[in-house]
Amino acid sequence: MVSNDFSSDIQTKMSTKIVIAGGFGAGKTTLVGSVSEIPAVTTEAVMTEASVPHDDTSATPQKVTTTVAMDFGRITVDQQLILYMFGTPGQARFWFMWDDLVRGAVGAVVVVDCRRLADSFEAVDYFETNRRIPYVVALNKFDGALEYTTEQIREALEVSSDVPILDFDARDRSSSGSVLKTLLRYALSNNAAAAPVG
Amino acid sequence: MSYRKRRGSRIRPYTFTGGRTRSRHPLMVQTLVSTADPSNDAPANLMPESQRIYLLCRETRSVAEVSAELKIPLGVTQVLLSDLAELGVVYIHPTITGDSPSENQVLERALRGLERLFQ
Ligand SMILES: Nc1nc2c(ncn2[C@@H]2O[C@H](COP(=O)(O)OP(=O)(O)OP(=O)(O)O)[C@@H](O)[C@H]2O)c(=O)[nH]1
Numbered sequence: 079m080v081s082n083d084f085s086s087d088i089q090t091k092m093s094t095k096i097v098i099a100g101g102f103g104a105g106k107t108t109l110v111g112s113v114s115e116i117p118a119v120t121t122e123a124v125m126t127e128a129s130v131p132h133d134d135t136s137a138t139p140q141k142v143t144t145t146v147a148m149d150f151g152r153i154t155v156d157q158q159l160i161l162y163m164f165g166t167p168g169q170a171r172f173w174f175m176w177d178d179l180v181r182g183a184v185g186a187v188v189v190v191d192c193r194r195l196a197d198s199f200e201a202v203d204y205f206e207t208n209r210r211i212p213y214v215v216a217l218n219k220f221d222g223a224l225e226y227t228t229e230q231i232r233e234a235l236e237v238s239s240d241v242p243i244l245d246f247d248a249r250d251r252s253s254s255g256s257v258l259k260t261l262l263r264y265a266l267s268n269n270a271a272a273a274p275v276g
Numbered sequence: 277m278s279y280r281k282r283r284g285s286r287i288r289p290y291t292f293t294g295g296r297t298r299s300r301h302p303l304m305v306q307t308l309v310s311t312a313d314p315s316n317d318a319p320a321n322l323m324p325e326s327q328r329i330y331l332l333c334r335e336t337r338s339v340a341e342v343s344a345e346l347k348i349p350l351g352v353t354q355v356l357l358s359d360l361a362e363l364g365v366v367y368i369h370p371t372i373t374g375d376s377p378s379e380n381q382v383l384e385r386a387l388r389g390l391e392r393l394f395q
């Protein structure tokens with residue numbers, strides 16, 4: 079462990095993370111870009127897919143694919159605290175990468191494209207199953223009017239009754255900022271409910 | 277209408293080793309790292325990749341940013357950073373996960389910061 083003479087400025091800097099999840103093309107990167115102080119950073123990862131069982135064409139036992147590995151932005155909250163926002167890969171077949179991205183997050187936003195509700199099931203399901211991470215549902219309206227009420231959406235996606243659902247415009251900085259504020263307030267109220275005072 | 281049918285019926289096809297490091301400090305994508313002493317040159321005998329990481333860390337940045345800026349895969353970046361921390365030349369900053377009630381104060385600060393930034 080490092081224990082020598084850092085300036086206190088360096089030593090007291092810390093960070094935290096919010097995960098931006100949701101279906102393919104729901105507006106995750108747009109949200110991150112709206113609130114981030116840096117252009118959203120996207121990196122790619124190469125990975126191998128296991129061969130299909132019983133596939134006897136042993137000449138190509140593995141297939142190499144490329145996917146988005148990271149998609150993130152940053153908000154310097156104050157001199158000592160930096161908040162990162164990490165988008166999850168939209169394609170459902172890469173959901174297994176989520177565990178790494180979600181680990182240690184203070185909360186998550188599930189961005190829902192209101193025209194394609196079914197696409198967001200996977201993400202809602204992930205956070206309903208892992209209730210350790212507080213999450214909110216953010217309905218990206220894509221200019222259109224909402225076809226359903228918030229409660230209809232809650233019912234359709236089976237979102238727990240205490241989880242905030244709000245609508246927003248991913249392209250709008252202040253609207254996207256409101257989503258992050260709602261998440262932090264919700265996370266704090268969860269902690270207050272869970273922890274005994276003192 | 278309900279989309280819940282598939283819940284619980286998934287297969288986990290792969291396991292990632294990302295984040296498993298020798299360091300006792302958690303080294304997550306959002307974790308900040310910086311050189312212990314910014315005025316020092318890189319220690320001798322570092323591998324070229326580690327040297328590049330060391331030099332970049334003279335300014336505090338996250339593991340994700342190190343990986344993206346140097347185009348070193350995330351898992352490799354994590355292992356090399358953890359080795360540098362073990363050598364005592366890179367400092368791993370605290371990561372606020374909200375898991376402990378003692379962190380509430382920091383989360384409140386984050387909320388106040390967001391309220392100031394996004395009115
Ligand atoms: N009209 C409109 N377009 C939007 C809105 N939000 C996002 N878009 C557009 O929708 C497309 C998809 O948005 P992205 O932010 O890339 O979505 P994503 O969730 O990051 O997509 P993947 O990472 O590929 O899953 C882009 O062309 C955006 O410009 C919105 O509120 N209204």
Ligand SMILES: [Mg+2]
Nearest residue numbers: 106107149165
């Ligand atoms: Mg995206």
